[in-house]
Amino acid sequence: MAQDAKTWLITGCSSGFGELFVRQLRDAGQNVIATGRNAEERLAHLADTGASILELDVTAPVPQIEAKMSHAWSLYPNGIDVVVNNAGYVLSGAVEELTQDETEHVFKVNFHGPMNITRALLPHLRAKGNGTLCFMSSQAAWHADAGASAYCATKAALEAAVECLSKELAIFAPNLKVLIIEPGYFNTRVFSNINHVPACVPAYAQFNANVRAIEAGIVGNEPGDAAKAVSIMIDLINGTGIASGKVVPLRVPLGSDGWERIRAQGESIVKICDDWEEVAKSTDLKSSQQK
Numbered sequence: 001m002a003q004d005a006k007t008w009l010i011t012g013c014s015s016g017f018g019e020l021f022v023r024q025l026r027d028a029g030q031n032v033i034a035t036g037r038n039a040e041e042r043l044a045h046l047a048d049t050g051a052s053i054l055e056l057d058v059t060a061p062v063p064q065i066e067a068k069m070s071h072a073w074s075l076y077p078n079g080i081d082v083v084v085n086n087a088g089y090v091l092s093g094a095v096e097e098l099t100q101d102e103t104e105h106v107f108k109v110n111f112h113g114p115m116n117i118t119r120a121l122l123p124h125l126r127a128k129g130n131g132t133l134c135f136m137s138s139q140a141a142w143h144a145d146a147g148a149s150a151y152c153a154t155k156a157a158l159e160a161a162v163e164c165l166s167k168e169l170a171i172f173a174p175n176l177k178v179l180i181i182e183p184g185y186f187n188t189r190v191f192s193n194i195n196h197v198p199a200c201v202p203a204y205a206q207f208n209a210n211v212r213a214i215e216a217g218i219v220g221n222e223p224g225d226a227a228k229a230v231s232i233m234i235d236l237i238n239g240t241g242i243a244s245g246k247v248v249p250l251r252v253p254l255g256s257d258g259w260e261r262i263r264a265q266g267e268s269i270v271k272i273c274d275d276w277e278e279v280a281k282s283t284d285l286k287s288s289q290q291k
């Protein structure tokens with residue numbers, strides 16, 4: 001074990017970013033609590049890393065999440081230092097074909113899961129006084145694609161809630177760090193594992209075929225290297241390597257594609273604010289002419 005070993009709890013470790021976190025952190029001698037659903041089967045390949053394996057479906061009811069987090073806290077002498085809320089999936093389907101149940105399920109995994117885990121661990125982390133809460137968001141929090149409303153909404157909601165959380169913690173636990181990662185397209189299983197809503201509106205048949213062709217075209221052509229991204233995320237959390245001597249902001253985009261989309265969205269918002277400044281300000285009770 002490394003002398004300065006921290007204890008990391010990571011959700012969704014069966015593949016992709018989660019699995020890479022477990023492997024890179026164990027290689028660096030860190031303590032890792034690797035979590036996932038059907039862990040006995042889906043995390044079996046991680047047993048020889050020496051990580052502690054914990055069964056955790058992030059959609060579990062709150063009392064179960066609380067019990068799991070209290071157990072996880074007791075696994076290592078100093079509790080937990082870093083929580084990586086990574087588990088998530090993409091739900092694809094046009095708004096008109098999506099049902100509330102389907103939307104609620106993706107929110108349970110991508111939004112409520114991380115929030116429930118955060119709520120369950122915060123009393124421990126506040127008492128300890130330091131640590132990092134990391135949330136795996138997406139460029140999709142900023143960039144909307146037709147057919148991706150449910151996924152984009154989960155990540156946008158996650159970022160809004162986590163930004164509020166960061167301001168709350170600045171008051172209640174200033175040494176607890178909060179970090180949002182916004183990846184573009186990276187070479188994990190995520191695009192070959194997209195959940196599609198069942199087709200129910202005939203008018204959308206061609207649209208669905210086009211969306212599926214676009215999604216299939218991403219698989220194998222993702223510009224991002226997930227292993228490089230995880231190594232950078234570890235640096236961002238530890239303040240080492242590329243993050244050494246830098247103040248890490250709340251949100252960090254990763255991947256040239258995501259960076260470009262987020263930047264374009266930011267510029268378009270600034271342009272709207274500039275173009276519509278007069279109209280926006282004219283609705284004040286006291287407009288600028290009267291001030």
Ligand SMILES: NC(=O)c1ccc[n+]([C@@H]2O[C@H](COP(=O)([O-])OP(=O)(O)OC[C@H]3O[C@@H](n4cnc5c(N)ncnc54)[C@H](OP(=O)(O)O)[C@@H]3O)[C@@H](O)[C@H]2O)c1
Nearest residue numbers: 012013014015016017057058087088138185186188189190
């Ligand atoms: N790769 C990208 O390009 C990209 C871009 C932006 C954001 N992200 C985000 O990165 C995160 C990780 O995704 P990935 O790219 O590494 O894809 P991945 O290889 O598909 O990994 C997703 C992980 O989430 C787990 N998961 C799904 N539902 C779960 C649940 N109910 N409880 C616990 N675990 C659950 C999966 O476990 P199972 O094996 O049990 O399904 C899997 O371990 C996600 O939040 C995703 O939205 C990825």
